Amino acid sequence: MESLYILIPISIILAFIIGYFFWWSGKNGQFDDLEGPAHRILMDDDETFDKTDKK
Template sequence: MESLYLLIPLSVLLAFCIGGLFWWAVKSGQFDDMEGPGHRILHDDDIPSEANENEGADKKNN
């Protein structure tokens, strides 16, 4: 019975900490774009876009 006097306040404190971390994650934008990273991995380019622009300019000069 005495252990409940320690465990109940600790569980309430833990619940508030988890709730606070979740609130912070929502407010900082962690859950804004859930689909973007999944789509970006499908459209992986081997050459960065700056290199593509430079390559096009080189072909025009030749």
């Protein structure tokens, strides 16, 4: 029972720390574009054919 007097305040403080970092990351734009970088990799503009091949 005495351990609850230590564990409950620690869990509340930890929840506030996690909440603060979640709020901070949202405010700094970490969640603005989740799919853009993945699509940029797939839609690369590199040419895959050989330019010396004259068909």
